Amino acid sequence: QVQLVESGGGVVQPGRSLRLSCAVSGFTFSSYTMYWVRQAPGKGLEWVATLSEDETTKYYADSVKGRCTVSRDNSKNTLFLDMNSLRPDDTAVYYCARGDPWFGGQGDVAFDVWGQGTMVAVSS
Amino acid sequence: VVMTQSPLSLPVTLGQPASISCRSTESLVHSDGNTYLNWFQQRPGQSPRRLLYKVSNRDSGVPDRFSGSGSGTDFTLKISRVEAEDIGIYYCMQNTHWLVSFGQGTKLEIK
Numbered sequence: 001q002v003q004l005v006e007s008g009g010g011v012v013q014p015g016r017s018l019r020l021s022c023a024v025s026g027f028t029f030s031s032y033t034m035y036w037v038r039q040a041p042g043k044g045l046e047w048v049a050t051l052s053e054d055e056t057t058k059y060y061a062d063s064v065k066g067r068c069t070v071s072r073d074n075s076k077n078t079l080f081l082d083m084n085s086l087r088p089d090d091t092a093v094y095y096c097a098r099g100d101p102w103f104g105g106q107g108d109v110a111f112d113v114w115g116q117g118t119m120v121a122v123s124s
Numbered sequence: 125v126v127m128t129q130s131p132l133s134l135p136v137t138l139g140q141p142a143s144i145s146c147r148s149t150e151s152l153v154h155s156d157g158n159t160y161l162n163w164f165q166q167r168p169g170q171s172p173r174r175l176l177y178k179v180s181n182r183d184s185g186v187p188d189r190f191s192g193s194g195s196g197t198d199f200t201l202k203i204s205r206v207e208a209e210d211i212g213i214y215y216c217m218q219n220t221h222w223l224v225s226f227g228q229g230t231k232l233e234i235k
Binding site: 035037044045046047050059061095106107108110111112114115116117 | 156158160162164166171172173174177178181183213215217219222223224225226227228229
């Protein structure tokens with residue numbers, strides 16, 4: 001079945017870096033746009049980044065632009081989020097979610113599957 | 125695009141209807157003619173679950189008591205008869221525009 005599994009979270013000091021991973025199975029990862037979404041404790045959902053299937057299109061939320069880089073390894077069915085200069089307000093559960101495939105979908109698939117999330121806590 | 129939901133808290137009696145409004149600051153009609161407005165449910169301690177996509181299309185396994193409507197900048201999620209399992213937070217989200225955005229969330233609770 002379709003599955004997304006995030007990893008890489010943990011406790012990190014302000015100013016440090018962290019790499020999150022999202023391992024995918026059950027569908028042809030290399031054909032799909034992917035997303036990162038985060039949720040601070042007790043808060044709502046916040047879109048973080050979008051990455052097209054071929055990495056030609058990347059979008060970032062203003063809150064992380066310049067500090068985060070989204071990438072993927074299609075040979076390993078894995079999505080990444082590299083976060084630098086971490087701040088306390090980056091503390092959140094980070095989810096990856098599937099987008100639409102390049103060959104269509106037109107919204108039918110986007111955000112239909114989410115991982116369980118990985119917690120990032122930025123604290124000294 | 126800013127998404128604004130109301131109310132933010134919704135106490136409902138079991139068996140009664142519930143309605144959540146979602147408004148966007150820009151039209152969500154894409155150049156391809158589709159409107160990419162989705163609704164999600166998040167139960168306590170769980171990942172978000174997509175309920176409806178493109179305004180009114182129910183995902184597989186979603187009870188037909190959930191329905192979506194609206195157009196342009198004004199959208200609504202309705203639950204015809206609230207059940208105990210519907211407790212959680214509901215979010216609207218647009219991905220018409222490249223910068224995806226969510227509403228603040230509406231907490232549905234039982235009176």
